Every structure is written in structure tokens, then in C-alpha cells.
Amino acid sequence: MSLATRIAAAALMIAAAVTGASAKDWKVVRVGTEGAYPPFNYIENGEIKGFDIDIAKALCAKMKVECTFVAQDWDGIIPALLAGKYDAIIASMSITEERKKQIAFSNKYYNTPATFVTTKDSKITDTSPEALKGKVLGAQASTIHSNYLEDVYAKAGAEVKLYPKIDDTHLDLVNGRIDALLSDKVVELEWLNTKDGACCKFVGAEYKDKKYFGEGVGVGIRKDDPELVAMFNKAIAEIRADGTYKKINEKYFPFDVY
Amino acid sequence: MQSLLDMLGAGFLQLMGLIGLNSDLMARYGLRFLDGVWVTLQLVVLSVGIGALLAWPLAIARVEGGKWTARAAFAYSYFFRGTPLLAQTFLVYYGAGQFREQLTALGLWWFFRDAFYCAVFTFTLNTTAYQSEILRGAIQTLPIGQMEAAKALGLSKLKAYWTIIMPQAAGIGLRPLGNELILMIKSSAIASVITVYDLMGVTRLAFSRSYDMEVYLWAAVLYLVMVEVVRRVWDRLERRLNRHLLVSR
Amino acid sequence: MFDFLRLLSFGPDGWGDEIARGALLTIELALVTLPVGIAIGLGVALAKDSKSAAVKMLANAYTTVFRGLPELLTLFIVYYGGQMLLTRLAGLFVEGASVEVNQFVAGVVALGLVLGAFSSEVLYAAIRAVPRGQKEAAAALGLSKMRVFRLVTFPQLWRVALPGLSNNWMVLLKDTSLVSVIAISDLMRQTAIAVGVTKQPFFFYLIACLIYLVFSAISSAVFSRLEARASRGFRRVGGH
Structure with missing residues (x-):
């Protein structure tokens, strides 16, 4: 798109995109x-x-x-x-x-249920809020998973880090900046089967609490x-x-x- | 310190309630906003403070250094001034993740593992470049005669810098350095993109759950207050420290 | 080494074309924002020079706000808030109407507001640098207000303002990177996508930095020519 058409298109969109x-x-x-x-x-x-x-x-x-x-x-x-x-x-x-x-x-x-994922060499086996006290947990921001971490785990003393994309969360789990992440089980199943996901595994139970996971x-x-x-x-x-x-x-x- | 903060927090909540802001939202995120302000201040004070220490040798290297030292100092400041802070922050944060093994071997991973330290590190490198540029300019406005006079008095170069050149350059650079401090308060919002809960990070968190535009307005007010306070304090400081310049005019 | 070259190749498995497209968009965004921001800046600068205290105060308030807010915050407010506000406004006139502010427009508006605040300072200082007597002399010669501005004030203002504006442009160029967070496919965002797929953050972000560096270098070359040009007349008249 040329510069002129882009400007014209932009102007149009702001002025007259009133879809009636x-x-x-x-x-x-x-x-x-x-x-x-x-x-x-x-x-x-x-x-x-x-x-x-x-x-x-x-x-x-x-x-x-x-x-x-x-x-x-x-x-x-x-x-x-x-x-x-x-x-x-x-x-x-x-x-x-x-x-x-x-x-x-x-x-x-x-x-589909939610579940924690951690690295294969991680010592985490219990994913209760008490057991994860002091750990760094990650999730995609603005999701049921991030809300659950914020409301349950952060209050119990875990540090919670939120990322704009699930992929950024994966990257920091691989890099060791977070100890575990909470995400959708099916999404993680897909990721664990990729080359980058080979580092990691599921841990703990599935989460279905209606109040948080809907x-x-x-x-x-x-x-x-x-x-x-x-x-x-x-x-x-x-x-x-x-x-x-x-x-x-x-x-x-x-x-x-x- | 903690109890003082708590008291301030309670007062802040009441004040906000008084001017008719969404009280649910306030109860949920009000105190986190204050935490956010605190993190922002830490980011700014640490990076600008350390940057101020590093900027001097860099500026002096530009003026006094041999051909290669001066060029290296120039390249450093050119790189950090010519590229966006956002790109630098990503480069450090995600780039460090890629070199985890090497950094672990060097015993540095604990530092780069932490998003806050990564932000302080990047911001420091960035502000050092800008501050060194300001100081170099200030040093070069001083007449050469001053250095010659110092030499004639038998002062070593180091001593001449410490007692004669640096105090004057700091005075001349004071106003642009204040601007740099303000720019850094604003730029520090970038830390929020690498999971740091500074004021901007808390704001985005609150918005992502409430979708209430009000939270952005709170953030706007808090940033403006920080910037205005710094600007006024700096104005006074400048007037005080540069009294002699005003008199002589 | 060849692996890295392949990553930058143009084609299905290289990221050269994506990054080049992003770089182009970054330039477009900056070039479109420039006139918008300068126009706002000029308006605000003239308002600061106004005789009316209220106008002056408004202009100063504008500068205080948009110079004081983080650019990232301004961007979010314009992108989310602007859209909600416009939709609500449109809803008053047409039932169920929705207004679409595309990201590019939001980016231009937000960056333009910021550039307007910073350039107004530069332009205001430049306006003040033109001696009052010149304007009065021109008016005495019977020139209209408009012509005084165009023929007398502006050419001198331009010369004084150019270094400051050049600085504003450099800041704008770097600030464009922030629009990547509202999903504009600029250089920064395309780089982030490449990183997501290749897992080579250090390499790609370094490349992005180098591209910005090239833009900065070209800009400063262009501006120093412009400055030399704008100062020609000044040197001749001043005789030094």
C-alpha cells in the first residue's frame, strides 16, 4: 500500500466507518x-x-x-x-x-481442564498453593489461568508473572525464569510434543473449579x-x-x- | 517504613473514594498501584543513579581519551541513543535467556533471571549514554584556559577534573540532566512488557481484568504527579546550585 | 554464520521480507505522524504566544500532560479509550453504530499528540526568538497577519527550530517501536514474531537495533543538510 492510500484509508476509517x-x-x-x-x-x-x-x-x-x-x-x-x-x-x-x-x-x-507444566528436572510434585509458596509461577495475562494464580497462589505466597502470549510464557519456562506455568491441558499437550516443549512435563492434578475456570x-x-x-x-x-x-x-x- | 506505607495507602484509598472513583476497583487494586509507584521509583532511582556514576568516565573518555578510547565511547553512546529502549530491553531480557548456560557458568544468571534486574541493567546502559552526552557537552563549553590554569597551579589532571572541571560541568548540565531524569520516569513504563509490575504493569493487570478505562486515568495522574514533583524539585535545586551564575549575570 | 544468513533471507524460511515490511511500516508511521505532530505543535506554540490568558493556560496544560505521560500510556489511552469514546459518540447519532479506529490511526494520533507537545516547546522558543520589531515593521509596511507569518516570522522560526525539531524526530522514530504493543506490524513486532518462531531473540533484536540505528544515521545526515540550507540566508545577512 502506498503512503497516500494508507493515509486516505486511515482518514476514511476514522471519519466514516460508522457501520449503521x-x-x-x-x-x-x-x-x-x-x-x-x-x-x-x-x-x-x-x-x-x-x-x-x-x-x-x-x-x-x-x-x-x-x-x-x-x-x-x-x-x-x-x-x-x-x-x-x-x-x-x-x-x-x-x-x-x-x-x-x-x-x-x-x-x-x-x-478442557487446566494444569501445571514444569521442567523435567524440576523437583515440584505437589501443586497445592502451600507447596508452591515462594515459587515463581507464570501464565498468559488476562486468562482464567492468570486469574487463578493471582487469586489463589499469589495470596499463598507465590510470585506470579504474566505474559501477553502463551508462547512468551513457554519461553521463560524453558529459560528457567519461572518454575512452573498454569495453562490449558490441550494447549500444553500440543506444546510438549514440539521440539521446544521436550524440556517439560505435566505436574499435579487437573483444575476445573467452576468459580475460576468457568x-x-x-x-x-x-x-x-x-x-x-x-x-x-x-x-x-x-x-x-x-x-x-x-x-x-x-x-x-x-x-x-x- | 512498612507501617508508614500502610498509613499512606489507607489515606490514598480514602482520598480516591472521596473524589468518586470506582470503589470496587479501588479496593482491589488501589494498594497495588502504590506498590507499582514504588517499583517505578526504584527502577528510576537505581538506573539514573548508577548511570550518573558511569556517565562521568564515559564523558571524560570522549574528551580526553586517545583516538580509540574516544571512538569506543562514542560508539557506545551512539548505539544506545540511536535505538529504541524497547528493543534494548527485549535484547537484554530475551537475549539473556538464550545464553542461560554461559551466564550460569559465569555466575551471572541469578541477575539476568530476574526481570527487574534486567530492566535496571538496560535502563542504566541507556541513561548512561544520554547522561555522558550531556556531560561531554558541558565539559566542552568550559574554556580551555581553566585547564591550563589548573596545570600552572601544579594540579594533576585528575585533581583538576575533580576540583575544577566536574563541578562546573555538573552545574551546566543540571537542566538537561533533570530532563533526562523525567524522560526516564516515563520510559520506565517499558519495564511492564517484561513482566515487571511497575506502575504501568499494575495498570495493565488491572485493566486486563476490569476493562475499566478508569485505571489508565489513575496511572496518568500518578505519572503526572511524579513528573511534576521531580520537575519542581529540580528547578529549585538548579536555582540553588547555580546561584553564582545568576548573580554574575 | 550461514544459518544466520538463511534466517534473514527473503522467502518462506527466512525472515528478511517480513522484517523489511515491518521496517517500511515503521518509516511510514513516523512520516505520517511528523506533519500531524508538527501541526499540533505549531498550533499549541501559537496558543502559548496568545494574549488570552485562558488560551495560554490550555496550551500549557496540554504540554504538561503529554510531555509528562509515558508514551506507552498515551498509546493505550488513545487506542482503547479513543475507540470506546468514539463508539459511544457515534451511538448518540446512529443506533447501534460502531466506529472503527484502526491501529495505524491510533498510533498516529497518540504519537502525534506526544510530538505536538514536544515540538510546541521548540516552536514556541523559536517564535520568541524572532524580534518583535520585525513583525511590527512588516505590519507597518501593510502586510497582512498571514503574510507576516509566512514571509517574515516563519523562515526565521524554521532556522531556529530546526535543531530542536530534528531532535523531536529522532525521539519519534524510536517511539514508534512502542506501537508494536497495540498490534501494529511494525519493525519491532515483526521482529518479535520472528523470535517467537525461531527462538533466536538475541540475533533478531540485535538486527532490529541495527536497523533503527541506520534510520537514525540517515535522519541525522538529512537534518544536518537541512540545517545548513536553512542557515544560508542567515550567514549572508549576518556577515559571518
Whole structure:
């Protein structure tokens, strides 16, 4: 893009991107996703892929709408939804009471537990808050995992470090700057099977406490769009019923993630 | 010290409640914001303080050093002034992670393991470059006659610098050094990108859970207060220390 | 060594093209911000020179705020706050409207506000450096206010302001790196992506630093030519 067109485009966007009232009979749904959370959503050769993306495409097909994808950093993913940069978040976002204060959710489309990961040479075996007192724990910021660490482990005397991306968290675990990280079990399973993840292992139990980890992962939608919530719920039920969901599940995982 | 901080904290909370800020948010993060201010101040005082000590030899190397010493000093300051602090911070923090084994062998890993130390280290290197540039400029504004006079009095070069050149250069450089201090308060927000909970780090944490823009406004007020206090204190300091210059004009 | 060269190659397994694109965006961002920031700066500087105390105070308050806030904070406030504010405003006029502020615009606005504050100081000092008598003389010759500014004040102001503005530009160039945190694919962010994939932080961040260094070097060369040019007339008239 030349400089002049960029300026023109920018000016247009600020002046006249007021997408008007017709937005309510949904023909196009803009989907926000992170693109840095394999295997659920990631960018490969400039293309956005993953379980979330396949589910989103299947849902949009059922809803008979056209879907476009917008990549957005995780820490801004809810503010950007509220600000109207896109209409739905399909990015492995857990349905929690805290988030429900800000946005609405569809029913869940998958549910996986949380777990700690540490290095293979680590002496950590017990992951209770008392046992991890004085340890340095990491998680991706603004997630159920970071909230859990902040509210439970930091209060019990652990030092908590939060990173903008799950990948940065992995990097600092490998580097030994954190003693363990709390993350999604399926995401970590994927990472442990990569070359960089070879250093590390799961440790401790799975965490499912509803208060922190919610009721599974849903589509995030603005509260003023209840009809869109209903559309997504119907579509989720449909892909569950007609086998589309099962096919996508099997493409990615040898176990059921619902 | 701790009880004093607690008292200050309680007062701060009440004050904020009084001017009608979100009290839930305040109860949850108010004290963490004060912790954040404390971390920011530590970052700034440590890096600017150590930087001030290192800047002198570097500045003098620029003026007095032989061809290669002067060039090396110039290259150092050119690199750190010509590149963004954010890039330098990433280079040190993530770069050090890559050389973990070597650093462990050297017994330095404990230092680079810690994000706060990494931030202090990077900020110090950065501010040393800027401060040395200010001091070099100040030294070079002094007339050569001063050095000659010192020599004629039989002072060694070291002594001449210590008793004659450095005090004057510090006086001349005082205003830009104050600006550098203020710039560092602002730049220290960069530490938040490498997991340091300075004022900016706490702000981002609070925003990431509450999505309430108010937290950014608190941060803005706190930074402005810090900057204004430093600016005023520095103004007074400058007027006091440079009294003789004012009189002679 | 060859491994590193391969990492920088242009093509599917090298990062040369991605980083070059990021570098280009960094330049674009800085070049677009420059006129915006200088325009704000000039406006604020003229306001500081105003006879009205209220206007003066506003101008000074502006400078105090945007010089005092960390650039990172200004960026967040403009990016998140600006979008929410505009959406709310638009909602007043059109039901369910949403306004999209793309990241590039947010970056230009935030950096422009900061540059405006810093350049206003430089420009204000420059305005004051032009002797009052000259303006009065020009006015006595019957020149309009606009023409006095264009023909008399501005050329001299430009010469005095140039070194300060050159400094502002250097700071701007480095500050652009901060926009990477609001997801603009500038040099810094592209570098971070390359690091994420290759796990070679030291190498790639060093490369990024060197690219910024080259930009700084080119800028200072350009500015010293500009300064020489702007001072031509001054030397002739002053006779030294």
C-alpha cells in the first residue's frame, strides 16, 4: 500500500466507518481471534487456522452468514469486541462470571481442564498453593489461568508473572525464569510434543473449579446483540447433532473435547 | 517504613473514594498501584543513579581519551541513543535467556533471571549514554584556559577534573540532566512488557481484568504527579546550585 | 554464520521480507505522524504566544500532560479509550453504530499528540526568538497577519527550530517501536514474531537495533543538510 492510500484509508476509517443500523440482520459476522494459541487458533503462512477457526466456519455455515476473521492480541480482545472492531470472539475464551459482567456468551463449544507444566528436572510434585509458596509461577495475562494464580497462589505466597502470549510464557519456562506455568491441558499437550516443549512435563492434578475456570469455552458476544447469541446457540446445537462437530474434533484430537 | 506505607495507602484509598472513583476497583487494586509507584521509583532511582556514576568516565573518555578510547565511547553512546529502549530491553531480557548456560557458568544468571534486574541493567546502559552526552557537552563549553590554569597551579589532571572541571560541568548540565531524569520516569513504563509490575504493569493487570478505562486515568495522574514533583524539585535545586551564575549575570 | 544468513533471507524460511515490511511500516508511521505532530505543535506554540490568558493556560496544560505521560500510556489511552469514546459518540447519532479506529490511526494520533507537545516547546522558543520589531515593521509596511507569518516570522522560526525539531524526530522514530504493543506490524513486532518462531531473540533484536540505528544515521545526515540550507540566508545577512 502506498503512503497516500494508507493515509486516505486511515482518514476514511476514522471519519466514516460508522457501520449503521442495518448491522442487525446479520449477513456478515466479524470474528475476533488471537492467532497465537495452537492448536486452537494460530497463524501459519499468513493464514489463520485451528480448532476454533474450523468451528467458527462450521457455525457460520449453519447460520448462513459470511464470516471474516480479525486477529487481535489477547489482552485487548474484550475491549476490541466492546468497541465494535468485530462482533464475536471465537478464541478459546472460557465462560466465567467475571467476564459475564462485560460480555455475553453462547453455550460452550468445548471444555478442557487446566494444569501445571514444569521442567523435567524440576523437583515440584505437589501443586497445592502451600507447596508452591515462594515459587515463581507464570501464565498468559488476562486468562482464567492468570486469574487463578493471582487469586489463589499469589495470596499463598507465590510470585506470579504474566505474559501477553502463551508462547512468551513457554519461553521463560524453558529459560528457567519461572518454575512452573498454569495453562490449558490441550494447549500444553500440543506444546510438549514440539521440539521446544521436550524440556517439560505435566505436574499435579487437573483444575476445573467452576468459580475460576468457568463452564467451558463459548463464543463471546456484545450484550446488546442477544439475537446473535441465540443464533450461535442454535448453530452449536446443530453441528453437535449432525456430526460436523465430531469430524472437526477428530481432525485435531484423539479424545473428545466437548 | 512498612507501617508508614500502610498509613499512606489507607489515606490514598480514602482520598480516591472521596473524589468518586470506582470503589470496587479501588479496593482491589488501589494498594497495588502504590506498590507499582514504588517499583517505578526504584527502577528510576537505581538506573539514573548508577548511570550518573558511569556517565562521568564515559564523558571524560570522549574528551580526553586517545583516538580509540574516544571512538569506543562514542560508539557506545551512539548505539544506545540511536535505538529504541524497547528493543534494548527485549535484547537484554530475551537475549539473556538464550545464553542461560554461559551466564550460569559465569555466575551471572541469578541477575539476568530476574526481570527487574534486567530492566535496571538496560535502563542504566541507556541513561548512561544520554547522561555522558550531556556531560561531554558541558565539559566542552568550559574554556580551555581553566585547564591550563589548573596545570600552572601544579594540579594533576585528575585533581583538576575533580576540583575544577566536574563541578562546573555538573552545574551546566543540571537542566538537561533533570530532563533526562523525567524522560526516564516515563520510559520506565517499558519495564511492564517484561513482566515487571511497575506502575504501568499494575495498570495493565488491572485493566486486563476490569476493562475499566478508569485505571489508565489513575496511572496518568500518578505519572503526572511524579513528573511534576521531580520537575519542581529540580528547578529549585538548579536555582540553588547555580546561584553564582545568576548573580554574575 | 550461514544459518544466520538463511534466517534473514527473503522467502518462506527466512525472515528478511517480513522484517523489511515491518521496517517500511515503521518509516511510514513516523512520516505520517511528523506533519500531524508538527501541526499540533505549531498550533499549541501559537496558543502559548496568545494574549488570552485562558488560551495560554490550555496550551500549557496540554504540554504538561503529554510531555509528562509515558508514551506507552498515551498509546493505550488513545487506542482503547479513543475507540470506546468514539463508539459511544457515534451511538448518540446512529443506533447501534460502531466506529472503527484502526491501529495505524491510533498510533498516529497518540504519537502525534506526544510530538505536538514536544515540538510546541521548540516552536514556541523559536517564535520568541524572532524580534518583535520585525513583525511590527512588516505590519507597518501593510502586510497582512498571514503574510507576516509566512514571509517574515516563519523562515526565521524554521532556522531556529530546526535543531530542536530534528531532535523531536529522532525521539519519534524510536517511539514508534512502542506501537508494536497495540498490534501494529511494525519493525519491532515483526521482529518479535520472528523470535517467537525461531527462538533466536538475541540475533533478531540485535538486527532490529541495527536497523533503527541506520534510520537514525540517515535522519541525522538529512537534518544536518537541512540545517545548513536553512542557515544560508542567515550567514549572508549576518556577515559571518
